Amino acid sequence: MDIQELRAGIDAVDNQIRELFTRRMDLSSQIADYKRANKLPILDRTREREILARLTADQDPDLANYTRMLFKTLFDMSRAYQSARMGESQQLEEQIKSALESSPRKLPQNVTVACQGVEGAYSQIACDKLFASAGVMFMDSFEGVARAVGSGLCDYGILPIENNLYGSVNEVYDLMRRHSFYIVRSIKLRINHSLVVKPETKGGDIREIFSHEQAIGQCSEFLKKYPNAKVTICENTAMAAKRVAQSDRSDTAAICSAECSELYGLKQLHRDIQNSDNNYTRFICIARNLQILEGVNKVSILFRVPHRPGSLYEVLSTFATVGVNVSKLESRPIPGHDFDFLFYADVDADCREEQTVKMLCDLTRCTEEMTFLGAYSEA
Numbered sequence: 001m002d003i004q005e006l007r008a009g010i011d012a013v014d015n016q017i018r019e020l021f022t023r024r025m026d027l028s029s030q031i032a033d034y035k036r037a038n039k040l041p042i043l044d045r046t047r048e049r050e051i052l053a054r055l056t057a058d059q060d061p062d063l064a065n066y067t068r069m070l071f072k073t074l075f076d077m078s079r080a081y082q083s084a085r086m087g088e089s090q091q092l093e094e095q096i097k098s099a100l101e102s103s104p105r106k107l108p109q110n111v112t113v114a115c116q117g118v119e120g121a122y123s124q125i126a127c128d129k130l131f132a133s134a135g136v137m138f139m140d141s142f143e144g145v146a147r148a149v150g151s152g153l154c155d156y157g158i159l160p161i162e163n164n165l166y167g168s169v170n171e172v173y174d175l176m177r178r179h180s181f182y183i184v185r186s187i188k189l190r191i192n193h194s195l196v197v198k199p200e201t202k203g204g205d206i207r208e209i210f211s212h213e214q215a216i217g218q219c220s221e222f223l224k225k226y227p228n229a230k231v232t233i234c235e236n237t238a239m240a241a242k243r244v245a246q247s248d249r250s251d252t253a254a255i256c257s258a259e260c261s262e263l264y265g266l267k268q269l270h271r272d273i274q275n276s277d278n279n280y281t282r283f284i285c286i287a288r289n290l291q292i293l294e295g296v297n298k299v300s301i302l303f304r305v306p307h308r309p310g311s312l313y314e315v316l317s318t319f320a321t322v323g324v325n326v327s328k329l330e331s332r333p334i335p336g337h338d339f340d341f342l343f344y345a346d347v348d349a350d351c352r353e354e355q356t357v358k359m360l361c362d363l364t365r366c367t368e369e370m371t372f373l374g375a376y377s378e379a
């Protein structure tokens with residue numbers, strides 16, 4: 001046999017070893033589960049000795065030494081895996097228990113809240129509905145909001161997460177992986193867009209329309225009435241209105257809220273221009289530390305599952321076993337990992353109940369990575 005053929009043989013064996021190794025580690029993690037529930041230690045020397053004796057009993061003595069070395073390494077890895085899994089779930093359980101004891105019952109009112117955009121942004125409208133007397137700090141980007149909360153500059157932050165017609169705000173989903181914060185509330189806001197212009201501008205003058213890409217998508221039918229106008233994407237709808245108001249031109253328009261139009265002294269040329277009247281955007285309110293306020297009924301998590309058949313099913317069946325409804329499941333690519341996917345899930349569960357905490361701990365074990373994003377209620 002030439003070396004190519006021999007190497008092809010090794011490649012085939014390596015593939016099998018990898019497959020079997022994954023299965024062995026998976027079983028080991030299930031044993032960790034059992035040990036945790038039954039308060040047993042991770043290390044079991046007797047069991048390890050038995051395995052070594054059984055596997056080397058009828059082997060050539062030279063090879064038996066290598067087998068011993070290989071399996072001792074496997075035991076080390078298997079124990080490390082078990083302790084990581086047990087540690088992770090214990091940490092989560094303790095974190096939830098301590099948040100339940102120390103969180104305020106309601107959102108405190110005299111706080112500073114970070115919103116993206118400028119005065120009049122939909123995020124600010126959401127903020128005003130959640131906080132009666134908060135000081136608002138405007139940030140240039142969604143990332144700026146996450147940073148302001150993460151650094152402690154602001155107590156809370158408001159981020160749009162999805163629109164029922166146009167879908168998820170992917171940028172915000174991606175932020176959840178890169179920044180550490182917790183969702184403490186969410187709010188659904190009915191969105192009515194207007195086409196706004198300077199007082200002197202007429203419909204026929206319009207050559208350019210500014211807005212946020214979500215608003216443009218939500219008004220796509222209406223925009224067909226202006227086939228010759230250039231559509232320009234802005235950071236947010238309030239910024240678009242401000243741009244129209246401050247420009248020297250009188251051939252521009254913005255898509256934004258009625259509140260925003262008034263704020264910038266603009267005129268609403270058309271009202272309710274969204275494709276459907278049933279147009280809602282969900283905003284989340286985030287905090288640096290986990291806070292579990294009264295009335296929580298939703299839990300959000302982010303998780304990555306191994307690349308093998310049934311791994312997502314295992315997660316979903318963990319929800320099904322305790323009768324928990326999954327209200328949203330979103331998958332996002334992970335930058336730099338061509339085929340790895342991260343899932344984001346919203347489930348209807350009460351984090352004050354022991355079975356929910358247990359379910360979350362179980363999830364840390366059947367996923368490769370799991371981040372608890374918070375327990376909250378939706379207004």
Ligand SMILES: C=C(O[C@@H]1C=C(C(=O)O)C=C[C@H]1O)C(=O)O
Pocket residue numbers: 028031042043044045047048051074075078079082
């Ligand atoms: C997997 C277990 O936990 C540990 C790891 C072992 C293994 O990887 O085979 C064996 C015994 C324990 O030290 C177990 O108890 O079976």
